[in-house]
Amino acid sequence: MMKPVDLVRFATGAIVAHPMRSALTSLGVVIGVAAVVMMTSIGLGAQHMVTSAIGGLGSNMLIISPGASRGPGGGFVSQGAGTGMSLDDGDAEAIKAQVENIAAVAPAVRGGAQLAAEGANWNTRVEGVTADYLVARDLTIESGRMFDDREARQGKKVVVIGQTIAKELYGDADPIGKRLRVGTVPFEIIGVLTSKGQSGFGQDQDDIVLGPLSAVRSRIVGRRVRGDNVQTIYVKAATAEDLDRVQEDVTNLLRERHRIRQGAEDDFSVQNMASIMEAMSASTKTFTGLLAAVAAVSLLVGGIGIMNIMLVAVTERTREIGLRMAVGARRAWVLYQFALEAVVLSFAGGVIGLMIGLGGAWLMSTLAGWPMAIASWAVPTALGFSMLVGLVFGAYPAWRAAQLDPIEALRRE
Known part of the structure; x- marks a missing residue:
C-alpha cells in the first residue's frame, strides 16, 4: 500500500522535474493572490485615510456653516454654502443655553x-x-x-x-x-x-x-x-448617541431664530461628522470589495491555467500512469497524486503571490503617503483560496488520469 509520504514524493518529483512549466503553471495564481492583497490594501488604506481626515476635525461634532446669502427683500440668493453671513455670536449662545446634551459650543x-x-x-x-x-x-x-x-x-x-x-x-x-x-x-x-x-x-x-x-x-x-x-x-455632543438628536435640535433652533418659514431652505448648513464618516466608510468598503472581486478574477484565470497544464501532463505521462497501474497502483493513488500536484503548485504560487502582494502594498502605501493596511482575512483567505483553486481545477485532470485503462496507456507512444 502506498504511503502518504510516497504520494508527496512522487508529486514533488514531478513538479521539480519540469521547473519552467511548474513556474508558468503557478504564475496565474501568483498574479491573482498578489492582486487581491494589493487591491484590498489600497481600499483599506483609502478608508483609513478618510477616517483619519474626518476624525481629525473632532469626534461627536457638528459643523455649522452659513448657507446661501439673503438678497434684497429677505429672499435667498444662492451663492453656495458658506458665502453668507447668517451666523452670529447670538446663535452660538442660544445653542449653548437651549440645546441639551452638548459638551461644547465654539x-x-x-x-x-x-x-x-x-x-x-x-x-x-x-x-x-x-x-x-x-x-x-x-x-x-x-x-x-x-x-x-x-x-x-x-x-x-x-x-x-x-x-x-x-x-x-x-x-x-x-x-x-x-x-x-x-x-x-x-x-x-x-x-x-x-x-x-x-x-x-x-x-x-x-x-x-x-x-x-x-x-x-x-x-x-x-x-x-x-x-x-x-x-x-x-x-460637540456629549456622546455619539446624542449627536443626531443634537443636530435636530440645533437645526430647529436656528430656523426659529432666523425666522425661516416652513418649507423654505435653511440659510445655514449642519454637517454631522459621524454621518459623513459612516457614509465615506461604506463607500470605501464597497470600493475595496469591488477591487478584491476584480482581482479574484485573476485567480480563476490562474486556475484554468493549472487545469490546462495538468491535462497536458496527463497526456505526456500516460505510459507512466499505465505502468504504475500495471504494477498494482490503485486508481485512487493516481487521483491523489495528480490532485496533490495541482494543490502544491497552486499553494506555492499563493505563497509567492502573498509576498509580492505585501511588498507591493508597502510600496504603494509609501508612495501614496497613507498607512499600510492589510485586512486580517486577506492572508489566510488568499492562501486558502489558492489551494482551493488548485484542488477544484486540478480535480478533472486527476480524475481523467485515474480513469485511464492500464493496457491502453501502455500501448500509447
Missing part, C-alpha cells in the same frame, strides 16, 4: 496672516475662537495655557500657537510670553498646542494660530466678517 472666524517674530516670518491661518474650541476640536495644550472666556470677551491680544509655528519662528526656544506680530498687530503667546501632525487631507494641523474671537474678528479678519457674525460654529 463659534469661530478665520483668515490668513503673515507672522513675524525675532527676525523670522511665516504665513499661516489664524482662527478667532472661544475657550471651548479646544474641547470641540479635541485639542490639548502642551505648554502654557488657553485664554479664558473673560480674555475672549475683552478681545485681549493673546494667542495660542501650533507646534509648526513655534518651530519655524522660535526654533528650540520657549515661545511662552514672547511677542508675535500677526499682520500688523502684536500679540503675546500664552500657550502652545500639542502636536496633531498631518491630517488625512495632507494639511498640517500644527500650522495654526488661535486668538480670542473678538480680537481676531476686528483686527485680523476685518471686512470679511461684519459685526458679531461668525463663519463657523462647532458643536
Whole structure:
C-alpha cells in the first residue's frame, strides 16, 4: 500500500522535474493572490485615510456653516454654502443655553496672516475662537495655557500657537510670553498646542494660530466678517448617541431664530461628522470589495491555467500512469497524486503571490503617503483560496488520469 509520504514524493518529483512549466503553471495564481492583497490594501488604506481626515476635525461634532446669502427683500440668493453671513455670536449662545446634551459650543472666524517674530516670518491661518474650541476640536495644550472666556470677551491680544509655528519662528526656544506680530498687530503667546501632525487631507494641523474671537474678528479678519457674525460654529455632543438628536435640535433652533418659514431652505448648513464618516466608510468598503472581486478574477484565470497544464501532463505521462497501474497502483493513488500536484503548485504560487502582494502594498502605501493596511482575512483567505483553486481545477485532470485503462496507456507512444 502506498504511503502518504510516497504520494508527496512522487508529486514533488514531478513538479521539480519540469521547473519552467511548474513556474508558468503557478504564475496565474501568483498574479491573482498578489492582486487581491494589493487591491484590498489600497481600499483599506483609502478608508483609513478618510477616517483619519474626518476624525481629525473632532469626534461627536457638528459643523455649522452659513448657507446661501439673503438678497434684497429677505429672499435667498444662492451663492453656495458658506458665502453668507447668517451666523452670529447670538446663535452660538442660544445653542449653548437651549440645546441639551452638548459638551461644547465654539463659534469661530478665520483668515490668513503673515507672522513675524525675532527676525523670522511665516504665513499661516489664524482662527478667532472661544475657550471651548479646544474641547470641540479635541485639542490639548502642551505648554502654557488657553485664554479664558473673560480674555475672549475683552478681545485681549493673546494667542495660542501650533507646534509648526513655534518651530519655524522660535526654533528650540520657549515661545511662552514672547511677542508675535500677526499682520500688523502684536500679540503675546500664552500657550502652545500639542502636536496633531498631518491630517488625512495632507494639511498640517500644527500650522495654526488661535486668538480670542473678538480680537481676531476686528483686527485680523476685518471686512470679511461684519459685526458679531461668525463663519463657523462647532458643536460637540456629549456622546455619539446624542449627536443626531443634537443636530435636530440645533437645526430647529436656528430656523426659529432666523425666522425661516416652513418649507423654505435653511440659510445655514449642519454637517454631522459621524454621518459623513459612516457614509465615506461604506463607500470605501464597497470600493475595496469591488477591487478584491476584480482581482479574484485573476485567480480563476490562474486556475484554468493549472487545469490546462495538468491535462497536458496527463497526456505526456500516460505510459507512466499505465505502468504504475500495471504494477498494482490503485486508481485512487493516481487521483491523489495528480490532485496533490495541482494543490502544491497552486499553494506555492499563493505563497509567492502573498509576498509580492505585501511588498507591493508597502510600496504603494509609501508612495501614496497613507498607512499600510492589510485586512486580517486577506492572508489566510488568499492562501486558502489558492489551494482551493488548485484542488477544484486540478480535480478533472486527476480524475481523467485515474480513469485511464492500464493496457491502453501502455500501448500509447
